[in-house]
Amino acid sequence: MQVFTKAVTFEEFIQQYPENSEVRYELHDGVIIEMPKPTGKHSTVTGFLIEELILTIILMGKRSLWTIPRESIIKPNNQKSGYEPDIIVLNQEVLSNEPRWEDESIIENAQSVKLIVEVVSTNWRDDYYKKRADYEEMGIPEYWIVDYAAKGSRNFLGNPKQPTLSLHWLVEGEYQVNQFRGDVPIISPTFSQFSLTAEQIFQTISLT
Template sequence: MTQAQTQAQTEPKLYTFDEFIEWYPENSHIRYELHDGVIVEMPKPKGKHSKLTGSLVGKLLTTINEIRKTDIWFIPRESIVKPHRDKSGYEPDIIILNEETIGIETRWETESIIQNALTVKLIVEVVSTNWQDDYYDKLRDYEGMGIPEYWIVDYAALGGRDFIGYPKQPTIFVCELIDGEYVKKMFRGNDLIKSPTFPQLNLTAQQIFDSVSA
């Protein structure tokens, strides 16, 4: 076997976004994402990750109701975000969409695909062991799309020291798009979360973290 043949067998097949969507198995109990052309298995959130995500969805929905946006802002059960780069696709832990602009999403009704920042109010990623995806890849791609607000919820303090320091502490980053770039603000403990999308939000970082132990 030649070196080229050996390399071809060991290197993963690279997919475009459309090839990934065509490949995606229907009714799968496993989530998949496309990272730089490579299909990555993303197990369904379990345990603390799932509990925190569900609790945060509830708090955001309550706030949406309080500001009387219930009829136009919604949180879908599933969606796939297509960045500008053709070889990546992500399924956020939480995404808030705008009913008023969902009509520009030509692939929403048939494939639950979001391609336009105008449709998105907020994306939240709850950090897992593959923390680099949330801190590097998704931040870069959501910023490139023009997503106005992106939260990184690192309840287990898994991120690198360059981000959350040492000793590591549970941390939430709220990234606001300003002049085409994300400006990150860090929240810990009893810090009150300051959200451009939800300025009325009366919620501390610790209240979010406490949901996994309640």
């Protein structure tokens, strides 16, 4: 993961972001970060979850209302960061209130977001610490951390560490968390028709 040490503003970051780049970048507290290239397992888990979330959206009758864009940038309240989530589910009913969405794929309002998913890679601290705090402050209603390789610390995953899906949902401005492992069904406040277990998600990597 490459770090560009010169501090920049969010606007400078957006202006410098190369179009059609094969490399993903994020802005963390004014510093541009070149994100690690996804591994095959990371891509498999992410792709599987996108497919399952789309099926769930259809089952819930939200096909014309909720969408998963190919890419987007989240602008947190601190004005010094910009994240590109692995998966984001947007509410098309309120996207007209996002002045920068149509031309720049930038999301600034939590009301536009139904769910953010981060699939953990080598930079796991960003998902568990920084992004969690920023998404909470921003008011993102639901946030999943999918740690299929148990890379997070024992503070989060227990001892011994186990692959875990940590589901955060906003209650009175603060995240509550439920952790799912093994064959326990995942219960989502937003996606009531989502019926998989954590093991069903994690076992997809054994097929690659």
